[in-house]
Amino acid sequence: MRKTFLTLIIVFLGSSCATYYQSNFAFNEEFEKGDLDKALSTLRSHPSEASSKRQFLFDVNNGLLLSLMGRYDESNDYFEKAYLWGEDFHINYLNEATSYLTNPNFTAYKGEDHEHLMLLYFKALNFLKLGKTDDALVECRRLNIRLQQLTDRYTSENKYRNDAFINTLMGIIYDSDKDYNNAFIAYRNAIEIYANDYKRLFNLNAPDQLKYDLLRTAKLAGMDVEFETFKNQFGMQDYKYSPSAGGDLIFFWHNGLSPVKAEWGINFVITRRDNYIIFTNTDLGLTFPFNLGSYDEKDRQGLSSLEVFRVAFPKYIERPVYYVSSTVTANGVEQPLQLMEDVSKVAFKCLNERMTLELSKALVRVALKKVSEYQLKKEDKALGSILGIVNAITEKADTRNWQTLPHSIFYSRVPLNEGANQVSFSTKDNQGRSQQHDFNYQIKKGQTVFHTFSSLESSYPSYGNY
Numbered sequence: 001m002r003k004t005f006l007t008l009i010i011v012f013l014g015s016s017c018a019t020y021y022q023s024n025f026a027f028n029e030e031f032e033k034g035d036l037d038k039a040l041s042t043l044r045s046h047p048s049e050a051s052s053k054r055q056f057l058f059d060v061n062n063g064l065l066l067s068l069m070g071r072y073d074e075s076n077d078y079f080e081k082a083y084l085w086g087e088d089f090h091i092n093y094l095n096e097a098t099s100y101l102t103n104p105n106f107t108a109y110k111g112e113d114h115e116h117l118m119l120l121y122f123k124a125l126n127f128l129k130l131g132k133t134d135d136a137l138v139e140c141r142r143l144n145i146r147l148q149q150l151t152d153r154y155t156s157e158n159k160y161r162n163d164a165f166i167n168t169l170m171g172i173i174y175d176s177d178k179d180y181n182n183a184f185i186a187y188r189n190a191i192e193i194y195a196n197d198y199k200r201l202f203n204l205n206a207p208d209q210l211k212y213d214l215l216r217t218a219k220l221a222g223m224d225v226e227f228e229t230f231k232n233q234f235g236m237q238d239y240k241y242s243p244s245a246g247g248d249l250i251f252f253w254h255n256g257l258s259p260v261k262a263e264w265g266i267n268f269v270i271t272r273r274d275n276y277i278i279f280t281n282t283d284l285g286l287t288f289p290f291n292l293g294s295y296d297e298k299d300r301q302g303l304s305s306l307e308v309f310r311v312a313f314p315k316y317i318e319r320p321v322y323y324v325s326s327t328v329t330a331n332g333v334e335q336p337l338q339l340m341e342d343v344s345k346v347a348f349k350c351l352n353e354r355m356t357l358e359l360s361k362a363l364v365r366v367a368l369k370k371v372s373e374y375q376l377k378k379e380d381k382a383l384g385s386i387l388g389i390v391n392a393i394t395e396k397a398d399t400r401n402w403q404t405l406p407h408s409i410f411y412s413r414v415p416l417n418e419g420a421n422q423v424s425f426s427t428k429d430n431q432g433r434s435q436q437h438d439f440n441y442q443i444k445k446g447q448t449v450f451h452t453f454s455s456l457e458s459s460y461p462s463y464g465n466y
Helices: 002-014 025-032 036-043 047-051 055-068 072-087 093-101 113-129 133-153 164-176 180-202 208-220 224-234 297-304 343-353 355-379 381-393
Strands: 247-255 260-273 276-281 286-291 308-317 323-330 333-336 338-341 408-416 419-429 434-443 448-455
Touching (some): 113 343, 164 208, 164 338, 208 408, 247 323, 247 419, 333 408, 343 355, 408 419, 434 448
Antiparallel strands (some): 247 408, 260 276, 323 333, 323 419, 338 408
16 A cells, blocks of 8 residues: 555656646747747657657647648648557556546547547648649548548437538538539538538538539539529529639638637535445536445445545636638639638537546546545555545646647638739738738639638637636
């Protein structure tokens, strides 16, 4: 018992009370200021992270930074590492067991569902910017497999199990490859997911641009019946397809930054009934029964001695966007960029969906800590009291997540003339102030080019709660 206690002391001394955001504050601050070179240098100043329990985050952060810097091949090398790591992920049962005696940060961070989709989104975009459409189509197939895995994993209608944004992206990629049949299918799937899932889960409707793209590809694929059906469904009876004289620009706007994970604690009161102890928090309406049947008499006594204790859980803190709208202007025509994915809301949904699992794991963790504390107190009251303090301090939530992702993603398809084009992109902040950025494109007839613009500003004034 004393050896176990000393091991826990060492664990405690080697652990930090800071959240993941706080422990990487220098990197986050540099990234949010747009100082990408310095942020990349800071990120790589800890090479041990590349093979640590935060390997996934090290790779995706490298990948996203390099993508923003225009170093697309290098970026995809890191995204590929993160993808393969997710494919080969295996639970380390020793670390998993240790996490129940300390906290979940002892386990490898395996990534949220939407994070694994987003890394493939960035990887496909990199290929599109490099003009490697065939490689982007490979990422399409990977995305399709990941989406099918989500659908198979979750059966409840209230679960995040389909992604309209990713289906739209797949349609855009097929569209750029002139595969109008598959593009239509992907666009149609996206329309259905926006209507059936996104409206209910995220209060988000299908962008008008998606509807126009669906009608255009239906016409180009020779699906006249579907073309007329969807025109009526969308209330776009006046829409007529006319071939472009030039090419298209697909402009993506990454606005703001995704939420960060922090920690919150819940106090539970313990009651006993027959062979159970029951954890209850009346304020939140939470009740979790804990069966004592599988424990020996000593452990049962330790668990039965519980009265009140605190349990730590992860929570997201949103970073509200600084810019509230944007437009893109080409050849005298201005059009708004439309929201296609609220990454922040998807992140909240993913965490909320597994809160029951998080709660049950945290309760088991604290219960096991209390058993060891109770047993040590019987042998040495002073050491038992110290262990109680250590248990309280090491009770930490897992606050790791991919924090360089955008808050939300907007897009538009912009018709361009053959030859030289100047395009203006304008953003408007929450005070009505505008900023304009100009870009030049050289377009061949029938060509589709891709551009992303990232606004890293956030309107959240303080990082003290992160």
